[in-house]
Every structure is written in structure tokens, then in C-alpha cells.
Amino acid sequence: xxxxxxxxxxxxxxxxxxxxxxxxxxxFKKVRENELLLDLGDKFDKIPLILSGAIKxxxxxxxxxxxxxxxxxxxxxxxxxxxxxxxxxxSKVRGVAEIDSEIIFIPIEKLEEWLVKYKSWxxxxxxxxxxxxxxxxxxxxxxxxxxxxQRLYKYLTDKVKIMRNTTxxxxxxxxxxxxxxxxxxxxxxxxxxxxxxxxxxxxxxIEILDY
Amino acid sequence: xxxxxxxxxxxxxxxxxxxxxxxxxxxFKKVRENELLLDLGDKFDKIPLILSGAIKxxxxxxxxxxxxxxxxxxxxxxxxxxxxxxxxxxSKVRGVAEIDSEIIFIPIEKLEEWLVKYKSWxxxxxxxxxxxxxxxxxxxxxxxxxxxxQRLYKYLTDKVKIMRNTTxxxxxxxxxxxxxxxxxxxxxxxxxxxxxxxxxxxxxxIEILDY
DNA sequence: TTAGCTATGTAACATTTGATACATAATTAA
DNA sequence: TTAATTATGTATCAAATGTTACATAGCTAA
Numbered sequence: 001x002x003x004x005x006x007x008x009x010x011x012x013x014x015x016x017x018x019x020x021x022x023x024x025x026x027x028f029k030k031v032r033e034n035e036l037l038l039d040l041g042d043k044f045d046k047i048p049l050i051l052s053g054a055i056k057x058x059x060x061x062x063x064x065x066x067x068x069x070x071x072x073x074x075x076x077x078x079x080x081x082x083x084x085x086x087x088x089x090x091s092k093v094r095g096v097a098e099i100d101s102e103i104i105f106i107p108i109e110k111l112e113e114w115l116v117k118y119k120s121w122x123x124x125x126x127x128x129x130x131x132x133x134x135x136x137x138x139x140x141x142x143x144x145x146x147x148x149x150q151r152l153y154k155y156l157t158d159k160v161k162i163m164r165n166t167t168x169x170x171x172x173x174x175x176x177x178x179x180x181x182x183x184x185x186x187x188x189x190x191x192x193x194x195x196x197x198x199x200x201x202x203x204x205x206i207e208i209l210d211y
Numbered sequence: 212x213x214x215x216x217x218x219x220x221x222x223x224x225x226x227x228x229x230x231x232x233x234x235x236x237x238x239f240k241k242v243r244e245n246e247l248l249l250d251l252g253d254k255f256d257k258i259p260l261i262l263s264g265a266i267k268x269x270x271x272x273x274x275x276x277x278x279x280x281x282x283x284x285x286x287x288x289x290x291x292x293x294x295x296x297x298x299x300x301x302s303k304v305r306g307v308a309e310i311d312s313e314i315i316f317i318p319i320e321k322l323e324e325w326l327v328k329y330k331s332w333x334x335x336x337x338x339x340x341x342x343x344x345x346x347x348x349x350x351x352x353x354x355x356x357x358x359x360x361q362r363l364y365k366y367l368t369d370k371v372k373i374m375r376n377t378t379x380x381x382x383x384x385x386x387x388x389x390x391x392x393x394x395x396x397x398x399x400x401x402x403x404x405x406x407x408x409x410x411x412x413x414x415x416x417i418e419i420l421d422y
Numbered sequence: 423t424t425a426g427c428t429a430t431g432t433a434a435c436a437t438t439t440g441a442t443a444c445a446t447a448a449t450t451a452a
Numbered sequence: 453t454t455a456a457t458t459a460t461g462t463a464t465c466a467a468a469t470g471t472t473a474c475a476t477a478g479c480t481a482a
Contacts, residue, residue, distance in 0.1 A: 059348060059355075067355045083341035092348055115326050115333055122326055129340045130294035136347040137270060137303055143354035144270075144278045144391050148439070171459065180355050182440060187460060203448060203459060359469070382429065393470060398430060414429060414478060428479075437470070443463085450457070 002028050002104060005051050009074055015120045022049075026104040031097045038095035044081040046105035050074055053101020054162050058094050058178070068155075068178035070135040071098065071162050079132045082111060082125070099163065151179060152189050156199070157211040168206045213239050213315060216262050220285055226331045233260075237315040242308045249306035255292040257316035261285055264312020265373050269305050269389070279366075279389035281346040282309065282373050290343045293322060293336070310374065362390060363400050367410070368422040379417045 003023045010019065027046075031037060031053070038044055040060055048055075055072040057080075072078060072095070080093055114121040142151055155175065160166050172190065176183045190206070193199045200207040214234045221230065238257075242248060242264070249255055251271055259266075266283040268291075283289060283306070291304055325332040353362055366386065371377055383401065387394045401417070404410045411418040 059351060061352050061356050063356070065356050067351070069351070079340070080344065082337060083344070092345070111337075112330075112333055119323075122323055126293060126322075129290070129344075133291065133294070133340075133343065133347065134303070136344065136351065140270060140278070140280070140347065140350055140354060141272050143351060145272050145274070145276050147437095173459075183460090184441075184462085185439065188439095188462085191461075201460085358467095384429075394430090395432085395471075396469065399432085399469095402431075412430085423482100425482085426480085428477100430477080431475080433473085433475105435471080435473105437468100439466100439468075441464100441466075443465105444461105445463105446459100446461080448457100448459075450455100452453100452455075 002026055005102065005104070009051050010049070013075070013120060013124055015118060018114065018118045018120055021110075021114070022104065022106060025110060026106050029103050029105060031101050031103060033097055033099050035097045036094070037097060037103075038078070038081070038091055038093070040092065040094055041090045043089075044078075044091055045108045047081055047108060047111060048072075048078050049104045049106065050076045051102040051104060053103075054098040055095050055101060056098045058096070059092065060094060065180055066094075066177065067180040069093065069139050070132075071158075073162065076131070077124075077128050079129050081108070082129075148179070148181060148185060149189050149192070152186065153193070153198075155179060156206065156208055160208050160211050166208045166211070168208065169204060170206065171204055213237055216313065217315070220262050221260070224286070224331060224335055226329060229325065229329045229331055232321075232325070233315065233317060236321060237317050240314050240316060242312050242314060244308055244310050246308045247305070248308060248314075249289070249292070249302055249304070251303065251305055252301045254300075255289075255302055256319045258292055258319060258322060259283075259289050260315045260317065261287045262313040262315060264314075265309040266306050266312060267309045269307070270303065271305065276391055277305075277388065278391045280304065280350050282369075284373065287342070288335075288339050290340050292319070293340075359390070359392060359396060360400050360403070363397065364404070364409075366390060367417065367419055371419050371422050377419045377422070379419065380415060381417065382415055 003019070005028070006014070006019050006022055014022070026049075037048070037055060050072050052074055056068060057070055057072060057078070058066055058068045060066040078095065080091060083089060111125070115125065142154060146154070152175070155178065156168065159168055172186045173183045176186045179186070190199065190201060194201050198208070198210045200209060214230070216239070217225070217230050217233060225233070237260075248259070248266060261283050263285055267279060268281055268283060268289070269277055269279045271277040289306065291302060294300060322336070326336065353365060357365070363386070366389065367379065370379055383397045384394045387397045390397070401410065401412060405412050409419070409421045411420060
């Protein structure tokens with residue numbers, strides 16, 4: 001079963017022999033929407049390969065303020081865990097399933113072993129790191145250069161892409177949490193967007209008209 | 212000469228045989244304060260190993276706004292170039308020598324070759340990526356959770372550590388540029404710090420009293 | 423020496439964001 | 453059904469940040 005899933009999503013990425021190995025040592029898991037996969041301070045000894053769904057990665061500082069960083073989707077992996085495993089250091093981020101998702105977990109020892117054996121694994125690891133660095137740069141861009149209205153609009157349209165659905169089931173409170181601001185600020189801006197005919201507001205639901 | 216420098220700074224990091232290889236293919240370069248090492252859009256085909264000094268890495272968006280991200284110091288490398296080399300993609304960051312610095316450059320082809328051959332190289336690459344991700348997370352923290360006064364104070368004290376000098380030769384304008392704000396805001400906050408006896412202000416110079 | 427440039431100080435005001443308070447509507451649980 | 457809970461709308465005020473304007477001081481080049 002793992003084999004078929006891998007073939008479906010990672011056939012171009014990994015060479016045949018590597019897919020065989022992953023099939024042998026990997027464990028498959030389905031996670032439900034809102035399930036917590038990785039918490040702050042967790043020691044993570046498995047590398048996740050996302051098969052389907054979306055995992056929201058967020059960051060929390062020592063004072064408990066939290067901010068959403070990016071989403072992991074099909075083909076992605078969590079590079080943060082690469083480091084967690086090697087030095088058994090603790091995770092600085094949190095991962096929660098945004099929607100039902102399918103994941104294969106690989107024991108962390110394989111990270112280094114396969115770097116030696118498989119060219120496709122070397123490429124995958126380096127690429128994954130670079131994608132993650134790019135996402136972090138984008139997050140920094142957003143925080144450093146955008147005002148809250150632009151950040152909010154980016155948040156909404158990014159989410160539309162991730163969910164492949166122009167109707168978002170979410171509350172103002174949850175959005176405020178993800179953007180580390182207050183609910184009132186979000187309600188105020190959303191109402192402006194509605195007046196500009198960019199969105200339509202409902203209870204627990206936002207329809208994005210213009211994206 | 213490269214050999215001695217490597218022995219001095221990277222002896223614990225790299226195994227003997229790898230130091231031999233680096234000595235063979237690496238080129239040594241001294242760069243002057245304010246020298247531009249890597250610009251936006253550059254294709255970078257060499258991996259830099261920092262021997263001494265400090266390189267300021269900053270990021271610019273499409274509109275030309277810029278923000279300082281972090282410093283590279285002895286023992287650091289620029290992971291961004293790892294990706295630049297593999298896919299000949301273009302750099303999204305800028306690197307400028309903050310002070311006179313010494314660097315060894317390694318051809319990018321060696322990145323993958325040595326991943327197979329040397330355990331110490333695998334550890335170095337993974338560690339470097341993880342350190343970089345941590346620095347990015349710290350930058351995100353700062354942007355997301357701190358007000359400008361805290362950001363400024365962190366900027367000053369970080370710089371004291373990097374320069375190993377409590378007297379910073381810089382202008383309010385330059386600081387404003389690094390923090391992506393206006394000169395007036397920086398002058399205002401610095402004056403407050405001075406009134407609180409945390410710093411002393413001079414022309415082109417700031418003395419940090421409390422750090 | 424003097425004119426021009428750069429750095430800094432500061433006032434006044436605008437805009438953005440955050441905080442508090444309270445009202446109403448929709449949903450859920452008793 | 454009724455009470456409690458949750459989501460949303462909105463006014464008011466406070467704080468943080470950004471903008472413009474102008475003054476003064478120090479430095480530099482003619």
C-alpha cells in the first residue's frame with residue numbers, strides 16, 4: 001500500500017531502489033483535520049513525507065505568542081525535523097493538520113545513510129531545505145514589508161490555493177491567531193474587503209470573490 | 212596557507228582527508244569592509260567558508276525595500292548558495308562584508324561529491340542548514356512579536372557581539388535602512404535609550420553602555 | 423574661510439494598529 | 453424553549469509608527 005502511494009506521488013522524485021527502501025522502513029499514517037503532529041519542544045525521530053493534505057507549520061515564542069509560517073503539502077517534508085533527529089534537539093515549530101492528510105514516516109537514521117547511497121535522496125534533502133528557506137524568506141518579506149491589510153489578503157488567497165476552495169471555513173478569531181493580531185483588527189479589515197466586493201462574510205465562513 | 216587557516220578554524224569540524232581536498236580545490240580571498248560579495252540575482256557557483264570577519268546578509272523585495280537578516284561569522288557558510296549552485300537559480304539575498312573578512316571558496320560541484328565521501332561534510336551541510344533555519348526563525352520572531360524599540364535594542368546588542376566592540380561606527384540612517392523604517396523613528400528611539408543611560412550618542416558613533 | 427553636504431534633534435501631525443467595551447445574531451446545550 | 457456560548461459588528465480611545473518640515477552642528481572640499 002505504501003508502495004502504491006509512493007509510486008503515485010514520489011515516482012519522479014525518488015529512484016526505484018529508494019522507493020523499495022522507503023516501503024520497507026516507512027510507516028503510513030492518516031491524520032485528521034486539526035490533529036497535532038508535532039509540538040514545540042518535541043523530539044522528533046521520524047522524517048515525514050506528505051502524500052496528501054496540508055500541514056500548517058507555526059511558530060511560538062517564549063511568551064506564548066504564535067504565528068503561522070507556511071504549509072506543507074504533497075511532496076513536502078519537514079526539514080526542521082532533520083535537525084531534531086541528528087542532535088536530538090527540540091522542535092521550535094508546531095505542525096497541525098489543516099485538513100485530513102496522509103503521511104509516510106521514515107526513521108531519522110536513514111537521513112544520513114541514504115545521503116550516501118541515493119542521488120535522488122541527496123537532491124530531495126537539499127531541495128527541501130532550499131524550499132523551506134524560501135518559504136521562510138517569504139514569511140519575513142510579508143512581516144517586514146506588508147501592512148496588516150495586505151498580510152490578511154495574502155493569508156486568505158494563500159489559503160484558497162492550499163485548500164483548493166474559494167470558501168474558507170474559519171473564524172475571525174482563528175485568523176487573528178495565525179497573524180498574531182487581535183480579532184477586532186481582523187473583523188475591521190474583513191468588513192472593508194467585503195465593502196470592496198473582494199469577499200463575502202458569513203458566520204464561520206468566508207467566500208473569496210477576487211483572488 | 213589555506214591549509215593552515217583551515218587547520219586553525221575548521222580542524223574540529225572537518226576530517227583530515229577533507230581538509231586536504233579543500234586545500235586542493237579551494238581559493239582563498241580577503242574582502243574589505245563594505246565589499247559586495249553576493250548580490251540579488253547573482254548566480255553563485257562557489258560555497259563560501261568564513262574564516263574570519265562578518266558578512267551581513269540582507270533581503271530585498273521586488274519594490275526595493277531592504278531588511279537585514281543575519282550575520283555570517285567564522286565557521287559559517289552561506290546555505291543559500293547551496294541551492295543557487297545545484298539549480299543555477301538566482302540569489303534572493305545580498306551579502307556585504309561588515310568588516311574585513313577572510314573566506315575560502317569551494318566549487319559548488321564538491322557539495323554533492325563530498326556528501327557521499329565525507330561524514331564530516333554531511334554533518335556540516337545539515338548543521339549549516341539548521342543553523343540558518345534557526346536564524347531565519349529568530350528573524351521572524353523579532354519581526355512578528357517585537358515593537359521597534361525592542362528590535363532596535365536587539366540590533367544594537369547583536370552588533371556589539373558580532374563586532375566584539377561596544378562602540379558602533381554607524382549612522383541613524385544606516386540603522387533605519389537595516390530595520391526597514393525611517394531615520395526619524397530611529398533617532399527618536401535612540402534618544403530615549405540615551406536618556407535611560409543605555410547608550411551614548413555621537414556623530415557617526417554609538418556607545419552601548421548596557422548590554 | 424566659506425559654501426555645501428551629511429548627521430542629528432525635534433515638533434507637529436497622519437495613519438496604522440491595538441485595547442476595551444458593548445450590542446446583536448447564530449448556535450448549542452440543558 | 454431557554455440559557456449559555458460563540459461569532460461578529462462597531463464605536464471609542466490609546467499607543468506605536470510613519471511623514472513632513474525645519475533647525476543646528478560637524479565635516480569636507482573648493
